[in-house]
Amino acid sequence: MGGTSVKAFAHNPFALDMADTNGKILVLVQLAGGNDGLNTVIPYENPLYYNKRANIAIKKEDALVLNSQMGLNPGMAAFKELYDKGKLTVVQNVGYANPNRSHFRSTDIWLTGSDAADVWDEGWVGRYLTKLYPGFPLQIPQDPMAIQLGSVESLLIQTDLGSTGVVFSNPTNFYNLVTGTTIDNEPVPDTLAGEELRFMRQIATQSVAYSGIIKQKWDKSAKNLYTYPTTSLASQLKIVGELIGGGLQTPVYLTTIGGFDTHANQVVANATNTGTHATLLRTVADAVTAFQKDLEKRGLADKVVVMTFSEFGRRVSQNGTMGTDHGSAAPLFVIGSGVRGGILGRNPVLSDLDGNGDIKFEYDFRQVYSSILQDHLGVESSTIQSIMGGKTFSTLPIFRQSTSAYIATSQEFTFEQSGANPFTTYTTIVYSLKKSMYVRISLFDMMGREVGTIKEGTMPAGVYSEVIEGSYWMPGPYFCAMKCDAGQKVIRISKA
Amino acid sequence: MPVWDVSTAKHLLSRCLFGYSRKDLDKALSYKTLSDFIDKELLSSRPVPPPPGDWVTETPTNNSLEGDRYRAMTYWWYDLMLSEGTNMREKMTLFWHNHFVSGRDKVSYPQHMYIQNNLFRRSAWGNFRQLAKDVSIDPAMLIYLDGRLSSGSTPNENYAREVMELFTLGVGNYTENDIKQAALAFTGWQVSGLNATFTQSRFSNTNKTIFGKTGNYKYNDVVDLILEKPEAAEFVCRKLYKEFVFYKPNEVFIKQMADVFRKNNYEIRPVLSFLLTSDEFYSPQYRGAKIKNPMEVTVGTLKAFDLTSEQVNTTSDWPYIFTQTQALQQQLFYPPDVQGWLGQREWISSTTFVTRGSLSDYIVNTMGNTKATQFKLISNPVSFARTFKSAEDATKLVDDIVNLFLQFPISTAKKQSLLATLLGSTILANWSTSTPGAENQIKALLRAVMRLPEFQFA
Numbered sequence: 001m002g003g004t005s006v007k008a009f010a011h012n013p014f015a016l017d018m019a020d021t022n023g024k025i026l027v028l029v030q031l032a033g034g035n036d037g038l039n040t041v042i043p044y045e046n047p048l049y050y051n052k053r054a055n056i057a058i059k060k061e062d063a064l065v066l067n068s069q070m071g072l073n074p075g076m077a078a079f080k081e082l083y084d085k086g087k088l089t090v091v092q093n094v095g096y097a098n099p100n101r102s103h104f105r106s107t108d109i110w111l112t113g114s115d116a117a118d119v120w121d122e123g124w125v126g127r128y129l130t131k132l133y134p135g136f137p138l139q140i141p142q143d144p145m146a147i148q149l150g151s152v153e154s155l156l157i158q159t160d161l162g163s164t165g166v167v168f169s170n171p172t173n174f175y176n177l178v179t180g181t182t183i184d185n186e187p188v189p190d191t192l193a194g195e196e197l198r199f200m201r202q203i204a205t206q207s208v209a210y211s212g213i214i215k216q217k218w219d220k221s222a223k224n225l226y227t228y229p230t231t232s233l234a235s236q237l238k239i240v241g242e243l244i245g246g247g248l249q250t251p252v253y254l255t256t257i258g259g260f261d262t263h264a265n266q267v268v269a270n271a272t273n274t275g276t277h278a279t280l281l282r283t284v285a286d287a288v289t290a291f292q293k294d295l296e297k298r299g300l301a302d303k304v305v306v307m308t309f310s311e312f313g314r315r316v317s318q319n320g321t322m323g324t325d326h327g328s329a330a331p332l333f334v335i336g337s338g339v340r341g342g343i344l345g346r347n348p349v350l351s352d353l354d355g356n357g358d359i360k361f362e363y364d365f366r367q368v369y370s371s372i373l374q375d376h377l378g379v380e381s382s383t384i385q386s387i388m389g390g391k392t393f394s395t396l397p398i399f400r401q402s403t404s405a406y407i408a409t410s411q412e413f414t415f416e417q418s419g420a421n422p423f424t425t426y427t428t429i430v431y432s433l434k435k436s437m438y439v440r441i442s443l444f445d446m447m448g449r450e451v452g453t454i455k456e457g458t459m460p461a462g463v464y465s466e467v468i469e470g471s472y473w474m475p476g477p478y479f480c481a482m483k484c485d486a487g488q489k490v491i492r493i494s495k496a
Numbered sequence: 497m498p499v500w501d502v503s504t505a506k507h508l509l510s511r512c513l514f515g516y517s518r519k520d521l522d523k524a525l526s527y528k529t530l531s532d533f534i535d536k537e538l539l540s541s542r543p544v545p546p547p548p549g550d551w552v553t554e555t556p557t558n559n560s561l562e563g564d565r566y567r568a569m570t571y572w573w574y575d576l577m578l579s580e581g582t583n584m585r586e587k588m589t590l591f592w593h594n595h596f597v598s599g600r601d602k603v604s605y606p607q608h609m610y611i612q613n614n615l616f617r618r619s620a621w622g623n624f625r626q627l628a629k630d631v632s633i634d635p636a637m638l639i640y641l642d643g644r645l646s647s648g649s650t651p652n653e654n655y656a657r658e659v660m661e662l663f664t665l666g667v668g669n670y671t672e673n674d675i676k677q678a679a680l681a682f683t684g685w686q687v688s689g690l691n692a693t694f695t696q697s698r699f700s701n702t703n704k705t706i707f708g709k710t711g712n713y714k715y716n717d718v719v720d721l722i723l724e725k726p727e728a729a730e731f732v733c734r735k736l737y738k739e740f741v742f743y744k745p746n747e748v749f750i751k752q753m754a755d756v757f758r759k760n761n762y763e764i765r766p767v768l769s770f771l772l773t774s775d776e777f778y779s780p781q782y783r784g785a786k787i788k789n790p791m792e793v794t795v796g797t798l799k800a801f802d803l804t805s806e807q808v809n810t811t812s813d814w815p816y817i818f819t820q821t822q823a824l825q826q827q828l829f830y831p832p833d834v835q836g837w838l839g840q841r842e843w844i845s846s847t848t849f850v851t852r853g854s855l856s857d858y859i860v861n862t863m864g865n866t867k868a869t870q871f872k873l874i875s876n877p878v879s880f881a882r883t884f885k886s887a888e889d890a891t892k893l894v895d896d897i898v899n900l901f902l903q904f905p906i907s908t909a910k911k912q913s914l915l916a917t918l919l920g921s922t923i924l925a926n927w928s929t930s931t932p933g934a935e936n937q938i939k940a941l942l943r944a945v946m947r948l949p950e951f952q953f954a
Contacts, residue, residue, distance in 0.1 A: 032833075101657070102667050104835050151825050152832070153845035167845035177850035180857060180947060186907055192742060193785030193953065197904065200787070200844055200949040207846040258833075263654045264642050320650015321642060326657070356672045 022378035025304045027240055027253045028125075028156070029233070029288060031280075033260030034103060037313035037330025037359070038348065039267075039277055041090060042071045048350040052317040056266060056324070062273040066090070067421065069347050074273040075282035078289035079333065083342075084420050086428035086467035087292065088335045089398050091368055092345030095329030095361030099312060099354075103261065103326070106311040111155040113366050113388055120389070123156035124369060125252050127387045128379070129164040132251070137162050137202060143217075144210045147243065148254040149236035156254055162202040165254075166210050171218040171239065178211040214248065221246030226294040233257040234287035241294040244304060251377065257284060260310060264321040284308065288335055296337070305336035305376050305399075307368070316350055316357055328354065329361035332368065338376065340400045340465035341428040342418025366393040375399040397432070397463040412486030413437070418465065422494035425471040429454070429480060429491070432463040437485035441466065444479040454480070470495050498778045500530040507783055508772065510903050510954040511740050512538060512584040514577045515796020518883075518900065524582050534772055537582050539621055539765060544614065548572035555689045556605040565606040570828050571814040573613070577795045579805040588620035588764075589613065590791065591739055593828070594836040596631045596663055598640035600829050607690055608636040609829050621765040624732060624757075625723055628664065632715045633685050633692045641834065644686045648700030651679040658834050660722065669727045670707070677704040681713040723762060729754035733767060740771060742782045743840040749776045784904035786954045787840050790824035793852060793952070797859055798871075800900055801880065807873035816870045820855050824848050844952070856946035860939050877938040878929050890918055890927035897945055904950035917944045 039056065042063040043049045050057050063071025064080040070090075072080050082088040098116040100106045109116060113124035129145040130136055136145070146157045146165030157165035168174035183205050188194035221242040228234040236255040243250070259280055267275035288306050295301040313330025329348070348359040370393045373379040385392050415431040433439070441454040454466050468480075473495045481490045498504050505524045509516040516524075527533035548569045551561070573586075580586045593616055603609050612634050619627040631637050632655070638644040641655035656679035660670045684699030685692050704713050706721050713721070722728050733753035734745050753767055760766040771777055788796065794817050798808070808814065821827060825848060831837055862868035864876030875883070886892035894915050898906060918941040919927060928934065945951060 100667065101672065102661050103833070104661075105667050148845075151823070151845060151847055152842055163846075165846075168847040174847055174850070177847065177854050180943075181850050181853055182947065184949065186910065189905065191783075191785070192744070192781045193783060193904065196785050196787060196840070196953065197949060199841060200849065200952060203844055203846055203849045204949055207850050210846070211850075261833075263652055264645050319652045320647060321645035321652045323642075323652070325653045 023249075023303055024377050025244060025251055025253070026125075026372060026377060027237070027255065027291070027304060027306045029237075029284065029306060029308045030154075030254065030256045031260050031284065031308055031310040032107070032256055032258040033262070033310070034106075034312045034314055034326055035260045035280075035310035035330060036262060036266065036277055036324050037093075037327075038316060039324075040073050040076075040281060041066070041092065041331045042073065043069060043347040043350070044071045045069050046347065046350055052350065054318070055269065056272055056318045056322055058267075058272055065420065066343060070343060073278055073281045075278035075280075076285040078282075079285040079335075082289055082292065082335060084423065084426040086341030086426060086465060087337060087339060088333055089339045089341055090331055090333060090343040090345075091363060091396065091398065092331045092343065093329045093348055093359060093362035094309075094332050094365050094368060095312070095359070096364055096366075097361070099328035099358065099361070101312065101326040101328070101356075103311055108155060110309055110311055110365060113369060118389075121155075122159045123154065124366075124387060125156045125254075126159035126164045128373065128377075129157070129252070130159050130161060131379075131383050131387060136164065140206075140209060141249075143213060143249040144206070145250065146252040146254070147214075147240070147248075147250050149239060150254075150256055154254055154256075157252075162199065163206065165252075166206050166214070168211075168214075169236075169239075171211075171215045171243070174207075175211045175215040178207045181208050183208050214243065217246035217248040218243055219246070222298070225297040226290060228290040228294070229283070229286045231257075231283045231287055233283055234290055237287050237291040238294070241291055241298070244295070244300055245298045257287075262314070262323045263319065263325060264323040266323045269322060288333075292335060292337075301337040305334060305338060305372065307335075307372060308333045309365070313359060316348075316353055316359060328356075328358040330359070332365075334368070334372070334398050336376075338399050338401065340397055340418070340430060340463065341467065342430060342465065344396055344398065363396065364393055366391070367396050368398070369393075371395040371398045375401060397430070400465050401462070413482070413484055413489075415441075415482040415489045415491065417480070417491055417493055422496035423470065424496050425469065427468050427470065427493060428465055429468065430463065430465045431482055433459055433461050433484070434486075436460045439482065439484045441480065441482045443468070444481060446477055446479075448479075451478075468493075497530060497773050498775060500525070500528070500533070504530065504778060505533075506903065507778060508533075508538075509582065511777075511786060512587055512772070513580060513582065514587065514792050515799040516582070517799045517802050519802070520582050520799070530773055531769075533582075534769055538584050538772070539768060540583060542583060542585060544618065545576055547610065552607055552610045553690070554607060556607055562604055562606060566600055566609075566829060567815075567818070569606050569610060569613075570818060571810055573828055574791075574795065574814055574817060575805050575808070575810075577791060578798060578803075578808065585617060585620045588768075589617045590828075591736075592616035592619065592627070594831060595735060596627075596634075596637065597831050597834050597836045598634075598636040599831050602640045603636045604639075606829070608639060608687070611690065612636040613829075619764075621768055622763075624762040624764055625719060627764075628659075628719045628723075629716045631663070632659065632682060632719060633694075635687045635690065635692050638685055638687050638692055643682055646679060646683050647698035648680060648683050648702075651676070651683060651700065653679045655679070655682055656718075659718075662835055664719075664722045664728045664731060665725060666727065666731045669725060669731075674706050677706045678713075678718045680704050681706070681718045682715045685715070726754070726758075729757040729762070733757055736767070736771065739839070741777055742785055746776065749774070784902075784950070784953045787843050788952055788954045789837065789839060789843060790821040790826035791828070792954060793824065794821055794855070796954075797856060797946070798874075801859070801863075801874055802883070803871065803874055809870075809872065812872075813870050820851070823851050824855075849949075849952075852952060853947050856951070857943050860942045860946065863939060863942075864935055877935045877942070881929050881934075881938050887929050888927070890915060890924055894918055894941065897941065901945050902948070902950050902953075904953050906948070906950060910948075914941060914944055917941050 042058045044060040044063040062074045065071045112120035114120040144166045148167045153167045188198045228238045240253045266277040314324035314327040345362045373384045412434045418428045418430045438458050440456045443452040577586050642652045643655045646652035656675045680700035756770045757767045862871040881887045884896045920937045
């Protein structure tokens with residue numbers, strides 16, 4: 001057909017190298033259906049929680065304790081472990097103003113990054129990628145700009161210039177299917193129909209251009225370094241791990257798990273630590289944790305961060321059918337070796353709900369996007385502003401190397417504990433410096449004897465976190481002290 | 497009104513049917529006018545088909561036959577699509593299945609989905625008001641959107657929200673409070689065996705305020721209240737327009753459709769007639785602009801090869817179509833979520849596009865292949881070519897095959913390239929379907945035509 005068959009497409013003549021990225025990778029996990037945030041991060045000391053959810057609340061003794069007020073759903077033991085190691089940050093009450101409770105509208109808002117009142121037709125990741133590769137679609141990079149595991153392409157990676165990603169479930173099947181597909185550069189008719197044809201040809205071009213390199217990198221990647229669960233989400237993440245391990249430079253991946261629209265029977269009566277929702281959360285926690293461990297074995301964990309998201313949380317009050325109806329703000333998780341760990345934000349204020357009985361948002365979801373773009377993917381703030389449609393969202397200290405203006409107080413420095421307390425194996429401390437200064441953080445026993453140094457040196461302004469490993473410590477209280485040019489502060493931590 | 501000719505007929509059939517054969521096209525053109533064809537054929541009433549099995553009336557019990565029965569019912573529907581002739585009832589049945597969505601992910605028993613499917617078939621172009629009321633207490637819907645669990649003391653908003661958001665009004669035309677109040681009006685209904693049953697004690701027997709009006713409303717009152725809002729007619733007409741014309745609606749035309757819809761008390765047939773005889777429907781802008789859904793791709797391909805319902809082997813051919821349409825993201829009775837299949841560009845990703853290509857290759861490769869395990873009764877390639885009068889004239893044969901398979905004009909260069917594919921090492925003057933190797937050349941041409949992105953458009 002005068003086109004180029006895939007076999008002849010060993011090297012893409014338009015290919016750019018991937019030097020434009022900082023080598024960092026974002027893996028998104030979409031929890032489709034609206035994840036019930038209140039039964040994900042449990043406010044186990046709040047009587048209002050138990051009052052409004054008499055039949056479906058997670059019992060205090062079942063919650064996996066994160067701190068004195070919050071605990072994880074009992075299905076998420078794997079996430080608790082990551083949290084204790086400082087590899088998981090919880091961001092509480094993420095949402096947006098004037099929340100829409102339609103699955104489809106709210107999903108689109110999350111995928112495009114628009115305000116509730118605006119309808120955008122480009123995904124936020126698509127906009128990021130077209131900024132990263134300004135030659136697209138005339139010139140496309142050698143590796144796919146984005147990969148979605150699945151079959152139906154997400155709005156996340158769509159742009160006015162066409163799709164920025166490829167979509168498949170298995171690299172070999174994809175490669176075999178592409179064989180026989182041709183690239184066609186003829187002009188299209190100047191009709192609406194012609195526009196649709198142009199769209200389809202572009203998908204064909206991407207398939208042909210990328211199926212080869214995806215299979216090549218996948219083939220050479222080490223397999224089964226870590227055993228994943230057998231769920232669909234875990235299989236998706238396993239392939240992502242293998243592609244990253246094989247050296248594919250694609251900066252964004254999207255994986256999906258559905259089933260979170262728990263209007264009915266989200267828990268088993270009288271055994272609320274089990275049921276549909278707990279199983280879903282276990283699936284997510286186990287799959288993501290397996291992915292993190294796989295990357296650690298590959299020595300690539302520093303490059304990658306995982307973010308979960310869902311279109312909304314659910315109503316604070318249970319409905320009459322052992323479930324919850326559509327709500328608004330909810331927690332999300334950011335996982336990786338580069339995160340600060342701990343919890344950002346407060347417990348939802350259940351005594352101050354919106355007119356619909358839903359949680360008011362504390363952080364705008366685009367603050368999380370902006371933080372990831374800035375502190376993980378290394379995107380300049382002016383570019384982030386342009387990706388976000390001209391708006392600026394203050395970033396959050398999700399990452400250890402955060403440049404966020406966190407704890408915007410008049411203080412010269414801050415020093416807090418953010419991990420489990422009391423802790424069994426790991427806990428995390430967070431500190432921030434308003435300007436560059438000398439810092440020394442040490443650990444003392446109750447007798448005042450210094451038992452270890454955690455950090456010493458001159459640090460630039462910023463927010464930092466350190467993981468303290470204490471599995472061999474004697475149980476009991478300890479002091480952790482930070483001394484710096486601006487003063488000092490001591491906090492008390494307890495080993496259980 | 498548009499002139500009734502080959503080009504008009506092809507466009508109409510490709511949009512209103514699951515593909516068509518040359519016989520179907522001839523039959524359509526045997527009617528003197530477009531209106532004649534629409535009234536007497538496309539929208540003519542037909543008897544309800546026999547069910548997929550005696551089990552459809554069985555009281556549901558957990559007997560682990562559900563999977564097989566869902567399969568059997570899916571194949572049964574494939575067969576109805578393949579044998580639809582030139583009548584669009586099955587197309588409208590699928591339209592309503594994709595509008596008032598329920599699915600087997602929650603509806604465990606195929607009996608309930610069968611009842612719903614036949615409701616859609618009977619109401620294909622009946623009255624929308626009645627259909628919306630019937631759906632509100634349809635057993636499969638009561639299960640799918642939790643209505644059966646909802647009672648006055650324990651309301652569940654699921655159905656109330658989706659009926660307004662996705663079935664009648666669209667986002668922005670109701671308040672959260674309208675949903676909460678409507679949820680109360682829908683209470684009282686449960687599913688017992690194969691039937692919906694009303695239990696007074698589960699009904700919220702109080703006044704509800706919906707769209708600013710107050711009364712002790714029941715489910716049918718909510719439908720009437722909804723249909724008083726002008727947005728409802730526009731919403732349904734927009735959905736029809738997006739299915740049959742183009743996915744980006746022309747709002748001026750939608751208003752005209754909605755006007756017809758309301759003036760006819762929400763009768764569907766007049767609004768379909770209005771649409772299918774309008775200049776808008778036949779505008780050159782939209783010709784070949786619709787991306788075929790997986791059922792149109794698969795059933796339509798079989799039709800184009802003149803395969804009939806009698807020639808399909810239920811135990812080998814339909815399972816193949818099942819697997820393929822599943823890979824192409826359309827499994828009947830199992831829409832992805834309550835919004836249904838979105839259609840058009842949503843059908844196409846890097847994977848589904850190339851899967852469509854491997855599907856058409858596969859079907860062509862069964863032609864004349866005695867070892868093939870599927871489509872054993874499909875024509876061999878030479879016989880198929882000889883069903884065209886132009887069979888022995890390679891240039892005209894390419895034209896005819898392109899005309900049969902594509903709704904989209906293609907360039908002279910592309911036709912030349914297709915001709916070269918057909919000829920292979922032969923020269924034009926020597927082309928004959930009797931030449932040794934012609935069989936493979938014809939298959940190469942068919943594969944190439946169906947690998948063109950243009951083939952994916954209706």
